[in-house]
Amino acid sequence: MSLITNRSVLARYVVCQCGKRGYEQKQFAKAARQSLGGHGLHVYRCPVSGAWHVGHQRTGITRDYYRQRAA
Numbered sequence: 001m002s003l004i005t006n007r008s009v010l011a012r013y014v015v016c017q018c019g020k021r022g023y024e025q026k027q028f029a030k031a032a033r034q035s036l037g038g039h040g041l042h043v044y045r046c047p048v049s050g051a052w053h054v055g056h057q058r059t060g061i062t063r064d065y066y067r068q069r070a071a
C-alpha cells in the first residue's frame with residue numbers, strides 16, 4: 001500500500017480554482033474521504049481545474065459520468 005498517512009494526505013490539498021479543497025491525485029482524495037468517514041462522499045474530478053474533490057454528489061460529475069462519456 002502507500003506510505004502516505006492520512007495526516008499527510010490531508011496536508012496535500014490545494015485550494016482549487018473553484019474555491020473548494022482539491023487534491024492533485026485521486027489516491028489522495030480517496031484517502032481523505034476515508035479519513036472524513038467515507039460514507040456518502042464521492043471522489044470526483046473538478047471540471048474547472050482537473051483536481052480531485054471529495055464531497056457530496058452535487059455537481060453530477062462523478063466517476064460514472066466520465067465512464068459514460070468514455071463509452
Ligand SMILES: [Zn+2]
Pocket residue numbers: 016017018019020022046047048049051053
Ligand atoms: Zn474544483
